Structure formats: structure tokens, C-alpha cells
Amino acid sequence: MLAAHGLEYRLVDPNDRDRFDAWVEADNRGFHHGRPREVDLQHERASFADRRVHGVYDPTSPESRIPVATISSWPTGLSMPGGRGVDAWAISSVTVAPTHRRRGIARAMVEAELRDAVDVGAALAVLTVSEATIYGRFGFAPATRAATVEIDRRRARWIGPDAPGRTHLVDPRSLREVAPQVIRRAVARTPGEIDRWPALLDKVLGLVDPESDASRRTRAVRYDDRNGETQGFATYRITRDANQAGVLEFDFLAAATDDAERALWRSLIEVDFIDKVRGLLRSPDEPLPWLLDDPRAFRVAEVVDHLWVRVLDPVAALRARRYGSPGSLTIEVTDPLGFAAGTFELEVSNGGRAEVSRVESSDASPAASRRGLRAAGGGIRLSVNELGAILLGDVRPSTLARAGRVVDAGAVELADRMFATSKAPQLSIWF
Ligand SMILES: CC(C)(COP(=O)(O)OP(=O)(O)OC[C@H]1O[C@@H](n2cnc3c(N)ncnc32)[C@H](O)[C@@H]1OP(=O)(O)O)[C@@H](O)C(=O)NCCC(=O)NCCS
The missing domain is CATH 3.40.630.30 (Gcn5-related N-acetyltransferase (GNAT))
Incomplete structure (x- = not known):
């Protein structure tokens, strides 16, 4: 897509000083920070040493060494309720120059990250956001909140x-x-x-x-x-x-x-x-x-x-956490980008650990799915965004049902009990 617009999507090596420093210049400009000084560049070189860094370049721009768009990513552990971690894909540094905005560059970069995250086996992608209106369209949803006290x-x-x-x-x-x-x-x-x-x-x-x-x-x-x-x-x-x-x-x-x-x-x-x-x-x-x-x-x-989560592999994501209550719950997930779509059965034992399996369904119409969920003993139907929102226990499924964003097929109260956590989720850094 980028090539069709005459743009070049390139990997940037943080050890390649000239190229990386120009990339940091674009990243700082994108977030309205000042021009980096040598001490900032040194810190950025260390910070990005283990990250994958991409720039989008416009060869027709007078300063073509500075990318017109930036993004970075890396594999990370995300702590789940109950003390285990799950493999996640962190995304950061998403900027597009004002001269190149709203022609799909951010979409091309973010969707590429999601595909790569799936390829490396990440259960979900995570990011922190400048504006809360950008990432819902890619299946992300807020999964923790941060308080100023x-x-x-x-x-x-x-x-x-x-x-x-x-x-x-x-x-x-x-x-x-x-x-x-x-x-x-x-x-x-x-x-x-x-x-x-x-x-x-x-x-x-x-x-x-x-x-x-x-x-x-x-x-x-x-x-x-x-x-x-x-x-x-x-x-x-x-x-x-x-x-x-x-x-x-x-x-x-x-x-x-x-x-x-x-x-x-x-x-x-x-x-x-x-x-x-x-x-x-x-x-x-x-x-x-x-x-x-x-x-x-x-x-x-x-x-x-604060933390936004995009579930990519519901089985791995749901299996990684501990649940607040035992029970059997069927969860039907829709996902416009396809990664997480399907029907999943969650079987939680007394210890709070879950067996999760994907069930195949032949008729995907909403009415049939609601009948199917009820026949299966009760379930909930939601999009991948809401799955991310409830995953760490930050919001109750019933709150999202009241907002019309979760369909209750007879099990939302059970879902509330199962997804409840004893410690509110928290992310205490920006990335
Ligand atoms: C956010 C940003 C990267 C978007 O880049 P872009 O290339 O213009 O985005 P795209 O053209 O790919 O837009 C994709 C979709 O997101 C929407 N969108 C993009 N930025 C948006 C914003 N700030 N608020 C609301 N919607 C936005 C577009 O309208 C488009 O919607 P559509 O697919 O429904 O038509 C760019 O505006 C930017 O650099 N902002 C400043 C830095 C920043 O805040 N980055 C985000 C860091 S978390």
C-alpha cells in the first residue's frame, strides 16, 4: 500500500547513527517534543536497542533522510490476573508527519504490526495512546486506567x-x-x-x-x-x-x-x-x-x-489469567480484521485456572449465535475490543452490556463473577 503511494517502508537499525538519529527527529516532531540533543539521542539509542524500528520515507521530500512516519515494536511480557505473564507485542512511536496525514499510512503500519505479532505468536498487542479516538478501529480497547491522585x-x-x-x-x-x-x-x-x-x-x-x-x-x-x-x-x-x-x-x-x-x-x-x-x-x-x-x-x-489491549489469540489470552469464580462460559467474538474471531469455551475450575477451546460454528448470524449460546448453557457475544476491555478485569462485562456493547445470552452475571479480579489492573509507565 505504501509503495503504491511512492513511499518506502524501511527497517531502521538503532546502531546506524545517521539514519536512527533522523528517525528520532521525526518521532520527537510527531509528538511535539523539542529537537533531540546528543544526550537524548544517546538515551534513545539505548532504549531502542532491542526494538524493531520502522520508518516510512518519501523520496520526493526535500529532507528525504527524515521519515514521514515512524513506528516501533518489541515482544514483551504482560502481567495477567493471578500472577502469570502472557506474550504480548508492544507498539510505540506511531507518528505520521502533518504533510502526509490521513492517507492511510498509520493504518498500513499498525496493521502490519498486528500481522507480525500474530506470526511471532503474541497473544495480544499493547500500546498507550495520545488520543483515545485512534486505535479502536484496529480492535484495541482500554484495559487499565491510570489515576492522578x-x-x-x-x-x-x-x-x-x-x-x-x-x-x-x-x-x-x-x-x-x-x-x-x-x-x-x-x-x-x-x-x-x-x-x-x-x-x-x-x-x-x-x-x-x-x-x-x-x-x-x-x-x-x-x-x-x-x-x-x-x-x-x-x-x-x-x-x-x-x-x-x-x-x-x-x-x-x-x-x-x-x-x-x-x-x-x-x-x-x-x-x-x-x-x-x-x-x-x-x-x-x-x-x-x-x-x-x-x-x-x-x-x-x-x-x-491508559493501557490499550488488542487480543490476537483469544485462547492464549484467556488461558493466561486466573478467574474470580469457577464456571462454564461461551464467548463469541467478532473481529473485523479476522485475527480473534470465533466462539470460545471457557471452563474454569475451582483453582481459577481455565481450559479454553475454540468451537466451530456453521451459522454465524447474530440470532443463530444467540440461540446457540443459550443452548450451550449461556454465553456472551462481543467484539474483540470488548474482549480486550474485560480481559484484565478493569470493566465488568455487565457494564458493557448496559452500554449495548456486550450481548448477554444468559450469562453476563456469571461473566462478571468469572472476570472479577482481586487487584485492579494498573500500568504505571508510558511506553
Ligand atoms: C495518529 C496519527 C499517527 C494518524 O496517522 P494517519 O496516517 O493520518 O492515519 P490514517 O490515515 O492511517 O488513518 C486511519 C484511520 O484513523 C483515523 N484517525 C487517524 N488519526 C486520528 C485521530 N487523531 N483521531 C481520530 N481518528 C483518527 C482516520 O480518520 C482513519 O479513519 P478511517 O479508517 O475510518 O478512515 C497521526 O495523526 C499523528 O502522527 N498524530 C500525532 C502523534 C500521535 O498522537 N500518535 C499516536 C501515538 S499513540
């Missing part, structure tokens, strides 16, 4: 338990060694998190451009359990006007245990000479209000969709 520091008095370990203020650089294993365990215990890539840590710790103002402001707090083992850390920045108490903002808190999570929260909200604590990319289901004397000291300022 604010704590009124002067009203917040801790009534939770004392943590058995200790918190320490540390130089962010000192976390380089211990952080990866803490992050790995934190990711594994939180449905919706994806594997981290090594260069991300330097960003979180303010080490990409250590002399920049933001980096010099980055502070770190670490929690060690009673045996002295590090179980979590958070990085934060405090901003403050003259003669005023400050605002403490954090967007990275990794906790491998509940003790660590509570202790880190406590250390952040007990910093003196602070009016407000703001946490970004937090779970909409934070336990913090239950740890405060005055729960109204805690406020959810905003909740937005």
Missing part, C-alpha cells in the same frame, strides 16, 4: 500499621543495581504491567541528563524489609515557590510487597514543609484513603484510560 499533606494523618522494615533516603544512582529485581517482582504482582527495558531505569532515576534541573531535583526513597532486603523504592521531585510550602510529585513507585507499598506511601506523605503530594499513573483502586485518619485528605484528581 492528590493528598492534602496537612490533613493526612497516618493511621495504618507501622512497616516492619525501614525507609532510607538514598542517592538515585545507588538504586541502579537493586532496582531491576524489585521492579521485576513489582511488575509480576500487578496485572496490566509490562516488562521494563533496561534504559527506562536511567530515566526514572534522573540519570539520562544528570546535570539538568529535573534530574538534580530527583530524590529517591528505598524500603528495606526487616532482613535488610530492598523491597521497593520511589523517585520524586519537590517544587516550591519562595516562602511557600512545596508540592511533592512522583510518577514511579515500585513495591514488591504490600509492606513496601505502604511504607513508601507513608514516607512520601510525611515529608514536612509540603502542602500537596501528587502521584501520577496510580491505580484507581489505591488503598491509601484507608490508611489515613481523614480519607478526604486523598482525592482522585483524574482517571484516564
